[in-house]
Amino acid sequence: MASIAQAVRMALHYGEKHLGVTDVFGEDVGPPLGGVFTVTQGLKTAWNTPLDERGIIGTAMGIAYAGGRPVCEIQFCDYAFNVLDMFKIAGNQRWASAGEFDMPIVVMTPTGAGIRGSLYHSHCFESWASRIPGWKVVMPSNALDAYGLMIAAIKDPNPVFMLLPKALLRARDTRLLPGEPADADELSRMIDAPIGDRTDWQPQWPDMEEYIVPIGKAELVREGGDGTVISYGRLLPLCVQAADELARDHGHSFDVIDLRSIFPYDWEMISRSVQKTGRVLIVNEDTEITNYAEHLLRRVVDEHFYDLTIRPRTLMGKHIPGIGMNQNYEINSVPQLGDVRAALRELATDPA
Amino acid sequence: MASIAQAVRMALHYGEKHLGVTDVFGEDVGPPLGGVFTVTQGLKTAWNTPLDERGIIGTAMGIAYAGGRPVCEIQFCDYAFNVLDMFKIAGNQRWASAGEFDMPIVVMTPTGAGIRGSLYHSHCFESWASRIPGWKVVMPSNALDAYGLMIAAIKDPNPVFMLLPKALLRARDTRLLPGEPADADELSRMIDAPIGDRTDWQPQWPDMEEYIVPIGKAELVREGGDGTVISYGRLLPLCVQAADELARDHGHSFDVIDLRSIFPYDWEMISRSVQKTGRVLIVNEDTEITNYAEHLLRRVVDEHFYDLTIRPRTLMGKHIPGIGMNQNYEINSVPQLGDVRAALRELATDPA
Amino acid sequence: MPELNEDSSDLDSGSPRRTTRTAAPAVIRSGREVISAELALTLFRQMIRTRVLEERSIKMSKSGEAYFWIGGPGEEAFNVCLGLQVHRGHGPAFDYLHLHYRNAGVMLAMGMPMINHVRQLAMRQTDPHSRGRNFVGHYAVKAWNVVPVSSVIEVQFAMAPGTALIQKRHGGEGITMVVGGEAGTAEGDFETCLNWSTRPGQELPVLMLVTNNRYGISTDLHTVCAEKLVSDRAAPYGIRAESVDGNDPVLVWNALDRAMRYCRRERKPFLLEAMVSRLHGHSSSSGAQRVWGETDVLATFEQKLIDCGAIDSVAVQAMKDEAKAEADAAVVAAMKEPEPTREDVYRFTYAPSEVDAVYPKDYTGLPGAK
Amino acid sequence: MPELNEDSSDLDSGSPRRTTRTAAPAVIRSGREVISAELALTLFRQMIRTRVLEERSIKMSKSGEAYFWIGGPGEEAFNVCLGLQVHRGHGPAFDYLHLHYRNAGVMLAMGMPMINHVRQLAMRQTDPHSRGRNFVGHYAVKAWNVVPVSSVIEVQFAMAPGTALIQKRHGGEGITMVVGGEAGTAEGDFETCLNWSTRPGQELPVLMLVTNNRYGISTDLHTVCAEKLVSDRAAPYGIRAESVDGNDPVLVWNALDRAMRYCRRERKPFLLEAMVSRLHGHSSSSGAQRVWGETDVLATFEQKLIDCGAIDSVAVQAMKDEAKAEADAAVVAAMKEPEPTREDVYRFTYAPSEVDAVYPKDYTGLPGAK
């Protein structure tokens, strides 16, 4: 029943308590705010940094060098673009030093559109992240996965990007996290900071259990024979919804794959499904030129060209310089439920 | 007969004299060095900046706002990764301001491997650049195109990346640029700075003529029916060499397309050729995940899936954190002539 | 418009006591500094207009007529004093402005009609700054050298040397002004501006302006930064600098006047820090509620003007009413204007280019796309 | 090895005149500062070893045994004095070193065998720093807290606060040292280090070290930067700072000693700038020819030691011969070692991970690739 924001917070708490996390930091990450999306409220090791993304990533690297276990935040992925060089360095430390130095850092950052964020709170990061060798990149679409992926990210001794679909941060899971109290209101009373003065507030952490979503493992969230739909993050629920509607209204059924890990990705599951259906659609909201979906499509074409019965497809955001504030911009440049439904319909019905 | 370095230099001189270029600047771009690759020697408006890439791009934007016409350099594209946010801003100025402000800047930067540059003088930039909407991106493979593309880049009132394949910078064209003296030694005496003290040196510029390679226009450098080969920059000459060898030794013939413009690209030429051959191979040296070649492949699959007679292919660099100093790393991670030849051979011979 | 009077903004709260003085003063003083009473009233009127527009904007963000608000309540003195001293025009002979997102007062004082602010806030197609694309306060006015405001903190400080470089070459008195908050000075771009403005023999007429409200969103400056004053950062570069109480219009006016005069004449940089209040928190994302602990420059200036007899409370009320009417009219008009459409998505991506074979006019989607 | 004697390096040129003094001095002076004669000879010997290794490296880059050279001839005093004062070891109780590409002398003084430098230069599989992947001088030694040197200028200054933060918590006397050139201080990362090392109540034991050779490749500092001294940059943050003549080993030793002592005890940052020479230009890319206009710290120190009777020229020559023999032996041995192979390309990309379903051990190419 937790939201993604709560799930990540509880995973970080678990990390502080059991996995040696020493520092959770970033702009407005510490008290009093606990993160612009409440993700870091009440955490013991959370602290506020200067407004300096390069300092955040550099310091995280330094902490990791010295044996600390840092989780840092870039407040919005839109503000990570002055620090790609340091991401590249973090990703190459082990390779460059031939195994002398690991770089166990987690960088979490909200990504994607859907909160009327205009030009600078709507960017995507997965395609950029996928281009930085040496990193792992994960992106949950629900709270349970967020919990399990964050714990995996902390345990992994390599740099990991935890991309959080910002429009889903408040979305509640239908399932309970292991250790979470059954009553959502009780959870909220325990771990959500009160409105107003918080100086004396302390969270009461539920006794959470370890739960891991292995990096590189996708989840098959719907099963069917009329096509393979690959997505993750914010658009995954739309794919599921469209698949369910098409099942109900037209009897089409799809394999819907929640990729969860952008890199490494679960090629085995993709491959198996494509061989079965011969039809594939990859859906994300990032801009459409040199988009990570195009990589997946290339893999599919490389290895399953002769298994495809129809043209393999992508559904992505338009190649434009930003998401406009007026909703007419977003609606017409980022895939919407209607677009997803239409694409799935076509996937199922296009004559082979 | 000019080298690419000389051709760019002469285009910049032409720009200063006839097209209103006000500033050519970057680290070591001005006297005494005139650029680490000699590209800016002797230019009237060339000046040295502090060692600060963000200052370089920011200042270029400011100069453009105030009506100047800047061409700036990032010394190696490997050092552009702390300034992607500013590239994004430059690319969105016109869109964000709904046409109020243009952003006529040219950013030139050496890209790619081939000079034993180890981790930080071997990166590619075209895949990154292609992800920045609002920019145009060009990349010559020979001196004449370098001259014509640089003049086009200067004339274009939008931001343009001029990516220079660093390993080809000293490669001489077999053709003359319009206005270039016929004797290469004479050219060198006229415009190459002397070794040693340069304080009193002045270049003698030949009277160059305007020559434009339109942005978005590819060149068909070889024609044939056994497959379409799309490349640009450093690997283009390897594709041509491989095609010529295969023509001579095995009678295969290919359309070899020098793309020249990464964005916008010449879709018409690609499309026509793919329709003709039904076989396509895209070659570049950038890392293989979320690579620009995968975008082109996706376009081909989108529009010509049913025209393809065999699996469409890409040949790209490996997804690793760097190019290693020892040649065994580069040889085994970046496409070499042998790899290109093998890929072309397969393209022509794979049974439909 | 009945809502107008029902709108109990904090402008109306705390009715200042009337003065007993009779003769209107010629000048308004603060310590040793003065401005003319006439100027003081002009400032005051523009500050009221600014505050009213901001309050109306906050209301819109809560009513659903708009979605996001960010702005400068508490910074009116600084913004208005700045806007009124700009040499407004196009090209390097005039001033360039690299603003951030709290500068409505600058724009109003320069002459921007309220409706242009509202059009952006209400995401209208008629929004001249961004065609309904950008957040409110993200102005862009080519005719006035107001370069596009970006949400990305501090990047404007890396761009400012560029406009100033052209101005230095051009000659004359045009200068570049660049504005940002104090937290943002932690980004390297602030240093870039200091450094690039002082290359030997190439000193640039850049007026660096920092509005120090002591917070970056929720983060108290004193918990993350050791500097006593942001203006101390100028010293290593030999840049002149000053810090001024931004809640005192007399001091702010004169500090800006001195700083601008220096930049205009000497063609060299200056760093001016103004200590300001943040009266509605960071933005609508943090609730935009009125904060009561901080000095309200409008209230204190009003009291001062009344105390010294420069104005009476009737005239004050009239100014406020007038400003509210202006703001309301702007909102009513803007809300009737059309929204951007699907066709707007690609527009104004590329400037027309005679050397581009694919996009000679504007962006039309992927190359060759139907 | 006959080549050894044929190799007429500039070490042998300009034979210093013999001293007439007889009793060896107990201390070596420079103005009011002193070091013991014993220490001076140790420094001198390590400086010779460093110079010899660099000269041998340049030779390799010209002979084709290697391809690229960059290093620190002219900075020997600074580098050796630094290396000898490091608290060497693993973990936060010991010093962390964030070096750049001119610090061979630091590593030799710390005890690195010459061959490990040569292995990297010669791109051998046995190169412990990078397995033949990185440029020479890009050291990485986990056991000594020497974090990987990166070619990217100044990023080490953004990382240094991180290691120092852990050291501050850990207690003890371990400090973080970060080294870079003067041109690089124009990057924002230098400011990041100043700022993050002085968060109120969180001051960090970071010793920021700038070797000022007045050039960034071809660019004269005084043409692009107004600062009088890089060390002036510390002032706004209340950081202690000093500039020292890097061509005087006595002064450098003591300046480093004071700075380190301050950081170790006070757990606060210090900025030390050393004015140094650049005796072979920027790198092999710019020819690596000997530059004759600059002070050669090795020659002047040799003269000083001879003048005061601390050593005689026979002993000097013996030291040089010994160093050359050591360097030559290292080269001969390294060149016999294997090169990396095709199989090395992917190795050491990822650390083994029990939570990774695809790469539990290391990278194996694209996921699921055969």
Ligand SMILES: Cc1ncc(C[n+]2csc(CCOP(=O)(O)OP(=O)(O)O)c2C)c(N)n1
């Ligand atoms: C590069 C960047 N990082 C983070 C943010 C998110 N953000 C928006 S405003 C803000 C605080 C700015 O504080 P300050 O510079 O003091 O200006 P103020 O809002 O107080 O006027 C932050 C962190 C951003 N917009 N840009």
Ligand SMILES: Cc1ncc(C[n+]2csc(CCOP(=O)(O)OP(=O)(O)O)c2C)c(N)n1
């Ligand atoms: C971020 C970055 N930009 C540019 C370069 C290219 N480059 C290598 S060394 C150098 C000059 C460095 O000068 P300085 O910091 O003074 O150090 P020095 O080499 O003089 O010791 C430059 C520009 C780089 N390595 N990294």
Ligand SMILES: [Mg+2]
């Ligand atoms: Mg602030």
Ligand SMILES: [Mg+2]
């Ligand atoms: Mg230097």
